[in-house]
Amino acid sequence: MAKSSQVSMQDVAKTAGVSPQTVSRVANGSDAVKPETRQRVEAVMQRLGYRPNYAARALKRGKFQDIGVVMFNTSSFGNSRILDSIISSAADDDYSITIQTMRHGSERTLAAAIERMQQQPVDGVIVVLEERISDFAGYKPPKELPVVLISEGAADHCPTVDTDQYGCSTAIVDYLMSKGHKTVYHIAGPATSRAAESRARGWREALEQIGAPVPSMYIGDWCADSGYQAGVALAHDPDCTAIYAANDQMAYGAILDCNPPASACLTMSASSASTIRWRTWCHG
Amino acid sequence: MAKSSQVSMQDVAKTAGVSPQTVSRVANGSDAVKPETRQRVEAVMQRLGYRPNYAARALKRGKFQDIGVVMFNTSSFGNSRILDSIISSAADDDYSITIQTMRHGSERTLAAAIERMQQQPVDGVIVVLEERISDFAGYKPPKELPVVLISEGAADHCPTVDTDQYGCSTAIVDYLMSKGHKTVYHIAGPATSRAAESRARGWREALEQIGAPVPSMYIGDWCADSGYQAGVALAHDPDCTAIYAANDQMAYGAILDCNPPASACLTMSASSASTIRWRTWCHG
DNA sequence: CTGAAAGCGCTTACAG
DNA sequence: CTGAAAGCGCTTACAG
Structure with a gap:
């Protein structure tokens, strides 16, 4: 919107010989315009390359038609899927997405993240929380800005949604056990992750429920290297035939x-909007 | 910015007993304010929960402090890395990011993507192009909105940047050959991808340069399944000791x-801002 | 150091 | 079906 080169509603109105009002009506698809007037205005808009000014419109309307999303990063598999889904769902309702990541240098608190978002053209904010964050439990969002958290365990004063991590784990264990394995080994996420904890808990309790032995758990850091380390160890364990x-x-x-000791290796990932995706590797 | 609950500059001014002017100066950190006045105004801002109105500010300033990013999706590994980098680079300069994906239903053209972005609060647009797009070559961005493409091969009328796909490939081939392999097999990306084509060309020409035999190439679709199919075939080829x-x-x-036939398997991925990341698997 | 005035480009009642 | 007026909340010269 370089001020000089921007074609305004005024410009269109003047050229088309109508009031700005009428241009506005045409721009917003009102049907209270005579067809031939509309046509004339549209022609001028086209010719002059008119684009409604977002800021002026938002100022008047009192909303931005835009939702802010805060994540630790956009490059983990789960987050990138969540983001994709949010973007396309929002687009279905003509909403746009403003994305921000929690910066390493700055305070990693909800308060700081929302504070930054309040300077942005957003009507509401979605925060995707993978790790524990110091002010999670008691955080109170400002009343002017709706905030929804995607995180496990509800915050006290803030709407929270999440996928059923625990249920996925038990389902995966049940699935593997149904294939005839004696037990299932688990490579867990880091202790800082709420999701990792729930997945581990689901795994453990599902095994206990069935009465299967619970092998000791490997704790990784979400990265392939840590999975590799676990794999090296497990390769020498003759009892390991299935890994989750x-x-x-x-x-x-x-x-x-x-491979080949473990004849089946399953991995799950929580994706967007409570859709659970399963992937089967090395069918055994 | 629910109009009713929004605290305006006026409100602060009235409460603090100064002019809106002065509040503006405090909000923007001007030093032409008496310390005690500033303090008083800041106290009131704090107490009332004042937030500058983004739309009004943008309308006046004539810019949004926001950059639009268009991608096919945010969930491919490369794209999510690029996005992460763009977000944090932008944040360093107090710019925000508005993200949009090319929708499946709609026209997948630059013109359509930029058109949509022109309705958004953005001062410029970055388009990440993985596939060929019909109007790529001749596309002319509007003069009011700066557009930069990330894509291989320059467009005629639009600034374009990209990583050195070709160079990465030759470097990887050279690396593997230096480890004593007789040749390197290639699992390529789909023919629709410019990047895939350059990587394949780099691979082929590097082998030719060295005088190594050029095995027939497998063409995948970027997904793990297609790589798996290629792996199944290659597992029976005794000559295959290295795959790129x-x-x-x-x-x-x-x-x-x-595994174990191929004793070394290398993969590269083009990441953000012309950083090339290498990953070595199965060191052989 | 502080304030009164004008205006950014649009939309929202209100008249006609 | 069309227009004149007011105002959204801020910033930018311009005075003092």
Whole structure:
């Protein structure tokens, strides 16, 4: 919107010989315009390259038609899927997305993240929380800005949604056990992750429920390397025939060295909007 | 910015007993304010929960402090890395990012994408192009909105940047050959991808340069499954000791079945801002 | 150091 | 079906 080169509603109005009002009506698809007037105005808009000014419109309307999204990063598999889904869902309703990441240097608190978002053209904010964050539990969003958290465990004063991490884990364990394995090994995510904890808990309790032995758990850091390390160890364990890794990356890593001993390796990932995606590797 | 609950500059001015002017000066950190006045105004801002109105500010300033990014999706490994980098680079200069994906239903042209972005609060647009797009070559961006393409091969009328796909490929081939392999197999990306084509060309010409035999190439679709298919075939080829896959996912897939025959499997991925990331798997 | 005035480009009642 | 007026909340010269 370089001021000089911007064609305004005024310009169109003047050229078309109508009031700005009428141009506005045409721009917004009102049907209270005579067809031939509309046509004339549209022709001028086209010719002059008129674009409605976003800022002026938002100022008047009192909303931005835009939702802010805050994530730690956009490059983890889960986050990038969530983001994709948010973007296309928003687009379905003509909403745009403003994305921000939690910066390493600055305070990693909800308060700081929302504070930054309040300077942005957003009508509401979605925060995707993978790690624990110091002010999670008691955080109170400002009343002018709706905030929804995607995180496990509800915050006290803020709407929170999440996928059923625990349920996915038990389902995966049940699935593998139904294939005849004696037990399932687990490569967990880091202790800082709420999701990792729930997945591990689901795995453990599902095994206990069935009465299967609970092998000691490997704790990774979501990265392939950590899965690889676990795989190296597991490759020498004759009892290991099935592994459930807490995310894709670690499963990829584990596969590198646990093949052929482990005849089945399953990995799950929580994707957007409570859709659970399963992936089966090395069908055994 | 729900109009009713929004605290305006006026409100602060009235409460603090100064002019809106002065509030503006405080909000923008001007030093032409008496310290005690500033303090008083800041206290009131704090107490009332004042936030400058983004739309009004943008309308006046004539810019948004925001850059639009258009991608086919945000969930491919390369794209998510690029996005992460763009976001944090932008944040360093207090710019925000508005992200949009090319929708499946709508026209997948630069013209359509930029058209949509012109309705957004953006001062410029970055388009990440993985596939060929019909209006790529001759596309002319509007003069009011700066557009930069990330794509291979320059467009005629639009600034274009890209990583050195070709150079990466030759470097990877050279690296593997230096490890004593007789040749390197290639799992390429789909023919629709410019990047895939350059990577394949780099691979082929590097082998020719060295005088190594050029095995027939496998063409995948970037997904792990296609890499897996290639791996299944290669596992039975005794001459295959090294594979260069055009992206991570296909490399993951290939590894599943080509181990142990292929003693080395390298994959590259083009990441953000012309940084080339290498990953070595199965050091042989 | 501080304020009164004008205006950014649009939309929203209100008249006709 | 069309237009004149007011105002969204801020910033930018211009005075003092």
